[in-house]
Amino acid sequence: MPEVEIEIGGRTFEVACQEGEEHYLHAAAKMLDEEASVLSAQIGRIPESRMLLMAGLMLADKTAGVQDKLREAEDKMAEKEAELGQLRNAPQPEPERVEVAVIPDQVTESLAEIAARAESLADQIER
Numbered sequence: 001m002p003e004v005e006i007e008i009g010g011r012t013f014e015v016a017c018q019e020g021e022e023h024y025l026h027a028a029a030k031m032l033d034e035e036a037s038v039l040s041a042q043i044g045r046i047p048e049s050r051m052l053l054m055a056g057l058m059l060a061d062k063t064a065g066v067q068d069k070l071r072e073a074e075d076k077m078a079e080k081e082a083e084l085g086q087l088r089n090a091p092q093p094e095p096e097r098v099e100v101a102v103i104p105d106q107v108t109e110s111l112a113e114i115a116a117r118a119e120s121l122a123d124q125i126e127r
Helices: 022-043 048-089 105-126
Strands: 003-008 011-016
Touching (some): 003 048, 022 048
């Protein structure tokens, strides 16, 4: 079992951990040291046990806040998943049938003749 040296609040501690978990221990010690540094800056020198207790409580408070936010996000996600499931399982409406009027060939031919006459007249006027 590896022994890791960590520093919290300007004090050095030797702590044992499982093989391969040294990185996690250093990360946790860094968070605790940051809280202890805040306490030292605000209060000054305090007994080691009190400093560790207060720093631990500050971290626990932050953790509780994060857990509350996580729970809220998980609840919201569950609601959205349920809503999505309902939408997926809802019966699909029948497509609406739209009828488009068809222009008879006679009308199309008449319009083409009128356009040709108008162009002819325009050419005559231009000359």
